[in-house]
Amino acid sequence: MTAPTSRPGRAPVWSGAAVWVSGAVSGFAGLWWLVQVFAGPLGPTMIGWLLAPVSCLAASVLCWQTGRDPGVPDAARLFWRRAGTALAVFSLSMVSRFADSVNPDLSMTARMSMISALAHGVGVILLVYPLLRLPLGTRSRASRYALWLDLGTVMLASAVFLWFFVMRNIVGVAGGPGGGSATMAASVALMVSGLTGVFIVVKVALTGANSLDRRALGLLAGALAFGGLGSAFTPLLVAEGIVHVDTGLIVVPVSVLLIGLGARYQAAGRAVTAKAERPRRRFSPLPYLAVAATDGLLLLTVGQGDPTDRVVVAFGAVALTGLVVVRQLSAFRENDRLLTRLDAGLLELRRHEQRFRSLVQNSTDVVSIVSADNVLTYISPGVRAVLGYDPAEMIGSSNGDLVHPDDQPVVAGKMAEICGTPGATTTVHLRLRHADGSWRWFEMTSANLLDDPAVCGVVNNGRDITESRDIQERLSYEASHDVLTGLANRALFGERIGLSVGNPRPGHRLSVVLVDLDDFKTVNDTLGHTVGDALLVAVAHRMQDNVREGDVVARLGGDEFALLLEGVSAGAVDEVVDRIRNALAEPVLADGHVITVRASFGIVDGVAGDDAVDLLRQADIAMYEAKGRGEGGSQRYRPGMEARGAERNRVAAELRTALAEGQLRLHYQPVVTLPEGTLSGVEALIRWQHPERGLIAPGDFVPHAEATGLIVPVGRWVLREACRQTAAWHAEYGAAAPATVSVNVSARQLQDSRFAAEVAAALRDSGLPAHRLTVEITESTAVGGGSTAETLGKLRDLGVRISLDDFGTGQSTLTLLAECPVDQIKLDRSFAPVPGPDVIATAVVQLARVLGVEAVAEGVETPEQAEHLRALGYEQAQGFHFARPMAAGDIAAAIEARAPRSRVAAA
Numbered sequence: 001m002t003a004p005t006s007r008p009g010r011a012p013v014w015s016g017a018a019v020w021v022s023g024a025v026s027g028f029a030g031l032w033w034l035v036q037v038f039a040g041p042l043g044p045t046m047i048g049w050l051l052a053p054v055s056c057l058a059a060s061v062l063c064w065q066t067g068r069d070p071g072v073p074d075a076a077r078l079f080w081r082r083a084g085t086a087l088a089v090f091s092l093s094m095v096s097r098f099a100d101s102v103n104p105d106l107s108m109t110a111r112m113s114m115i116s117a118l119a120h121g122v123g124v125i126l127l128v129y130p131l132l133r134l135p136l137g138t139r140s141r142a143s144r145y146a147l148w149l150d151l152g153t154v155m156l157a158s159a160v161f162l163w164f165f166v167m168r169n170i171v172g173v174a175g176g177p178g179g180g181s182a183t184m185a186a187s188v189a190l191m192v193s194g195l196t197g198v199f200i201v202v203k204v205a206l207t208g209a210n211s212l213d214r215r216a217l218g219l220l221a222g223a224l225a226f227g228g229l230g231s232a233f234t235p236l237l238v239a240e241g242i243v244h245v246d247t248g249l250i251v252v253p254v255s256v257l258l259i260g261l262g263a264r265y266q267a268a269g270r271a272v273t274a275k276a277e278r279p280r281r282r283f284s285p286l287p288y289l290a291v292a293a294t295d296g297l298l299l300l301t302v303g304q305g306d307p308t309d310r311v312v313v314a315f316g317a318v319a320l321t322g323l324v325v326v327r328q329l330s331a332f333r334e335n336d337r338l339l340t341r342l343d344a345g346l347l348e349l350r351r352h353e354q355r356f357r358s359l360v361q362n363s364t365d366v367v368s369i370v371s372a373d374n375v376l377t378y379i380s381p382g383v384r385a386v387l388g389y390d391p392a393e394m395i396g397s398s399n400g401d402l403v404h405p406d407d408q409p410v411v412a413g414k415m416a417e418i419c420g421t422p423g424a425t426t427t428v429h430l431r432l433r434h435a436d437g438s439w440r441w442f443e444m445t446s447a448n449l450l451d452d453p454a455v456c457g458v459v460n461n462g463r464d465i466t467e468s469r470d471i472q473e474r475l476s477y478e479a480s481h482d483v484l485t486g487l488a489n490r491a492l493f494g495e496r497i498g499l500s501v502g503n504p505r506p507g508h509r510l511s512v513v514l515v516d517l518d519d520f521k522t523v524n525d526t527l528g529h530t531v532g533d534a535l536l537v538a539v540a541h542r543m544q545d546n547v548r549e550g551d552v553v554a555r556l557g558g559d560e561f562a563l564l565l566e567g568v569s570a571g572a573v574d575e576v577v578d579r580i581r582n583a584l585a586e587p588v589l590a591d592g593h594v595i596t597v598r599a600s601f602g603i604v605d606g607v608a609g610d611d612a613v614d615l616l617r618q619a620d621i622a623m624y625e626a627k628g629r630g631e632g633g634s635q636r637y638r639p640g641m642e643a644r645g646a647e648r649n650r651v652a653a654e655l656r657t658a659l660a661e662g663q664l665r666l667h668y669q670p671v672v673t674l675p676e677g678t679l680s681g682v683e684a685l686i687r688w689q690h691p692e693r694g695l696i697a698p699g700d701f702v703p704h705a706e707a708t709g710l711i712v713p714v715g716r717w718v719l720r721e722a723c724r725q726t727a728a729w730h731a732e733y734g735a736a737a738p739a740t741v742s743v744n745v746s747a748r749q750l751q752d753s754r755f756a757a758e759v760a761a762a763l764r765d766s767g768l769p770a771h772r773l774t775v776e777i778t779e780s781t782a783v784g785g786g787s788t789a790e791t792l793g794k795l796r797d798l799g800v801r802i803s804l805d806d807f808g809t810g811q812s813t814l815t816l817l818a819e820c821p822v823d824q825i826k827l828d829r830s831f832a833p834v835p836g837p838d839v840i841a842t843a844v845v846q847l848a849r850v851l852g853v854e855a856v857a858e859g860v861e862t863p864e865q866a867e868h869l870r871a872l873g874y875e876q877a878q879g880f881h882f883a884r885p886m887a888a889g890d891i892a893a894a895i896e897a898r899a900p901r902s903r904v905a906a907a
Contacts, residue, residue: 055253056091059260060084066263076212079130080263083220086126087256093119094252127259142334149327150287153320157290160297160316212266219262223255287327291320366442366464369457370399372419372450377457386464388435399460404431404439411444418448419458429465441466482555484533485540493554493562497612500566508608511573512615513563514623515543515580518598518632520559522751526787527593534590539597546579562619570605570636577601577634600627601634624648624707651704658688659713665689666721667885670738670894671856671878674870679898681740681774683878684722685885686714711746716758719743723766723773725888730768733895742774742803750777751787756794763798770799774824778806792820803856807844822853829859829879838872845873 063084067077096115212220298317301310366386369378376399379391387402403411407430418424425447431439442462449455480492488496500510517539524532536559543553543561552564565573584597602623606615618637626635658664668682688696705711722741729737749755763770775795792802803824827844841857848855857869860879869877883894 052094059256060087090123216262223258488554517559598632
């Protein structure tokens with residue numbers, strides 16, 4: 001960052017005063033010196049040396065003030081602080097010279113003590129050193145070599161001229177009567193100072209200024225040159241007999257004035273930076289001018305003058321000629337190297353150009369240039385592979401001929417937008433016609449290069465994004481649709497409900513229907529997921545075929561579907577549900593398997609402004625209410641259903657705790673023979689010993705277990721506990737123990753493909769023989785077919801007995817007995833007759849005889865019923881007349897107290 005620029009008006013007042021003091025001293029010293037030279041001694045010499053320290057101190061103040069100016073670059077501030085230190089040392093030298101001027105021990109021709117000379121030399125070194133440290137401004141080794149040759153050329157020519165015009169006279173004076181070794185040494189030192197000043201001047205001319213102000217650097221060079229050359233004239237004055245005055249009396253004030261003015265210019269001018277510096281010329285005539293001047297001096301001395309002068313000048317001219325030759329040879333070699341690099345660069349440029357052309361011609365992107373009037377002036381060969389067109393035939397055609405009609409307004413607007421701004425770019429997605437007539441999606445980036453003479457058009461870079469766009473659209477579709485069925489998924493269905501309830505039309509009605517397939521898990525478990533997926537696809541098609549075009553059908557997950565019906569009455573919704581139910585009732589051929597589907601429907605009606613989440617929740621409650629009835633029916637949501645759902649969830653949660661903490665109990669109801677009343681078997685009936693509510697009957701929690709699926713783990717516990725207890729009775733009482741134990745099994749258990757294995761494990765773990773276990777199923781369970789029939793077959797293979805409970809209450813009884821062989825049928829309690837003729841009870845016992853199965857009468861509550869059933873031919877019965885369900889301990893007590901042919905006491 002460039003430092004702030006310092007301005008003259010902002011410099012301190014004492015800075016300007018220092019300039020005036022230095023200038024006044026210099027003017028007075030010059031005037032006084034001239035009077036001394038031409039009018040003779042005028043007053044004591046020490047007056048001149050008294051003014052010199054004042055001038056040095058004033059210039060030192062100026063230098064230090066510039067060195068502390070924040071507007072001056074850092075490198076320049078360091079230089080001026082060093083210059084101020086050097087001038088301070090010069091002021092000490094001038095004080096010593098003042099002391100020398102009044103010292104009577106020094107002659108008039110050598111009034112300069114060792115102390116003065118030492119202080120003078122230190123001051124020169126302190127001032128010259130930072131000037132020599134100024135950067136050369138060159139970068140390469142060849143340029144530095146050429147710079148030193150140019151500096152050497154100018155310095156050698158300057159030395160020749162100094163010898164010819166100054167030093168030969170000084171040598172003559174030193175060898176004369178008034179000279180001496182001191183005069184010679186002083187003269188040599190002065191010449192060195194002069195050459196140093198010339199070196200700095202030449203360096204500034206050849207390299208330019210990097211840190212210091214150019215005017216300030218020129219004044220510094222002038223001060224050194226004037227100081228060196230001016231002091232050289234002191235011996236000449238002595239040779240002319242002017243021994244009372246020293247050139248230092250005018251050289252010092254003027255030189256330090258120039259240095260002070262340089263510091264002032266530096267502070268007043270703008271800060272010099274590398275960016276602000278004017279570029280240095282690649283060629284400087286100064287060395288050649290120096291050679292020409294030396295050659296002229298050589299011609300001047302030919303045939304006249306002292307032979308020594310001619311030798312010195314001739315030697316200098318020859319040396320300068322040699323330096324010029326070396327400089328030219330160096331320049332030739334550098335030019336040759338640059339030409340070689342230029343050729344290599346041009347070759348590399350051609351390679352880059354060929355590579356770029358190859359990339360454009362073989363790229364799958366299509367690069368084109370369009371003129372301001374929308375005419376193609378160039379198109380890359382990639383258009384042949386991407387769109388199937390010949391690029392040569394497309395030149396001169398309109399750019400809009402291939403654009404899809406729907407995209408043309410957008411493309412035209414984008415082109416008009418960037419054509420008004422040079423260098424502007426835009427990106428648009430559009431469709432271009434392929435040669436085969438199809439449309440391809442492109443991402444087109446356009447840049448306005450109409451003002452570029454190499455292009456003169458709008459450059460279009462097109463990339464075929466058809467495949468990526470198809471993937472993006474497919475991903476977007478899959479994010480909102482079910483992959484298997486193609487229906488809307490839960491997210492899209494919820495969004496559509498939200499839009500529907502947000503419809504501002506007054507009187508807008510909608511209905512949400514949730515559909516859950518009954519016992520779908522059994523299909524996956526028994527027939528595999530492939531069949532289950534095929535079934536879901538078939539169900540989805542049948543639902544879509546029975547709704548209107550604008551209705552939404554969704555699959556929420558698993559076997560749960562949903563419908564969104566808008567603008568229809570409740571009766572119309574019921575008709576849609578009935579159509580779908582009837583369509584699902586038709587057998588489905590899924591992957592070679594014929595499957596009958598039954599579903600439960602939950603319906604909720606809503607209006608605009610309802611909460612979408614609440615509607616889904618209410619439809620879910622209604623669906624579970626319908627599913628709990630187990631009829632594959634439908635249920636419309638009514639207020640208060642949440643309470644039943646909450647009750648079901650509460651009971652289910654407590655039932656899980658009961659399973660984990662062992663709160664379930666089994667009671668056993670005896671099955672007896674007729675007419676003796678001998679214990680022949682027991683039926684295991686579940687109870688719940690609730691820690692707060694006491695003993696709970698199965699009717700209060702089994703329906704909830706059925707609805708929530710907990711009936712499977714509960715039934716597993718009943719099976720294992722019944723087998724264990726019956727085995728224990730046989731181990732303890734032998735033949736007096738109940739011959740069989742009956743366990744009620746739900747439809748969910750039979751549809752589980754693992755149920756037969758669980759029965760086998762329970763028998764194995766308890767040690768109970770398979771023929772002593774009777775599995776009781778209802779008629780509605782037995783007609784399930786599929787996995788149910790397969791499970792019953794496996795149970796019969798194990799040797800487990802099958803009992804058909806509640807016989808006579810269902811449909812197709814005779815067909816069922818033919819297709820599902822059983823070992824026992826139980827007459828439902830509703831058919832237990834009173835004394836008198838009974839057609840149903842008689843038909844059942846006769847059917848049992850024909851089929852060779854046992855017939856058991858349930859619900860016998862009076863002696864008259866027992867006697868009548870015996871008379872009809874029933875050999876076994878159970879009911880409160882014989883015994884109520886009792887705990888296992890009570891059964892054991894009854895066994896122990898029973899006498900032969902005695903009837904078991906009622907519990």
